[in-house]
Amino acid sequence: VTEHLLKILIIGDGNVGKSSFVHRYVNGQFNKTYKMTVGVDFSVKLLNWSEKEKVRLQLWDIAGQERFISMTRIYYKGALGCVVMFDVTSSSSFLNCRLWKQDLDNKAMLLNGDSIPCILLANKCDLTQRVVSADSINRFSKANGFVTWMETSVKENKNVEQAMRRLVQEILSV
Numbered sequence: 001v002t003e004h005l006l007k008i009l010i011i012g013d014g015n016v017g018k019s020s021f022v023h024r025y026v027n028g029q030f031n032k033t034y035k036m037t038v039g040v041d042f043s044v045k046l047l048n049w050s051e052k053e054k055v056r057l058q059l060w061d062i063a064g065q066e067r068f069i070s071m072t073r074i075y076y077k078g079a080l081g082c083v084v085m086f087d088v089t090s091s092s093s094f095l096n097c098r099l100w101k102q103d104l105d106n107k108a109m110l111l112n113g114d115s116i117p118c119i120l121l122a123n124k125c126d127l128t129q130r131v132v133s134a135d136s137i138n139r140f141s142k143a144n145g146f147v148t149w150m151e152t153s154v155k156e157n158k159n160v161e162q163a164m165r166r167l168v169q170e171i172l173s174v
């Protein structure tokens with residue numbers, strides 16, 4: 001059995017749902033009372049990917065970011081995949097995805113020089129006051145080199161597992 005160790009980054013503006021996403025994915029829960037980590041930290045999730053492959057995911061969540069801040073190279077070091085998340089009720093969090101993706105592409109690449117597989121997540125799709133259209137997300141995703149994009153609701157547990165499975169699949173195929 002092969003075990004893959006995959007470092008995955010979760011980036012995006014503050015308050016879009018990054019910590020909730022990791023918490024939901026790793027612990028299967030959505031609640032508002034868990035203790036927020038301060039600074040950079042990672043959570044671990046083990047997957048039985050196939051009969052011959054296990055995957056150990058290290059999910060690095062930048063906690064406590066209120067707005068876009070260029071990250072240090074150390075944070076990106078060794079990352080093999082990335083989630084860029086925004087909140088569909090916040091147009092600024094969507095616009096900032098460009099900066100997050102650029103920062104990533106400037107500082108992190110695979111050994112062969114390619115950019116790291118990155119998935120774009122449009123979170124809080126359970127809310128009715130959405131201001132970012134599927135059409136603009138689609139165009140943005142294609143223009144900026146994302147593997148794909150998905151709507152998620154961490155609150156309603158929609159597409160959380162699916163998004164991570166899609167990303168892992170992409171990482172293992174490169």
Ligand code: GDP
Pocket residue numbers: 013014015016017018019020021031032063064065123124125126127152153154155156
């Ligand atoms: P972070 O700063 O990006 O890590 O965001 P948090 O995980 O702290 O989430 C910010 C707020 O959004 C919290 O109050 C969460 O409960 C809430 N939240 C996260 N995901 C969702 C979602 O899918 N739907 C709704 N309605 N609220 C969410």
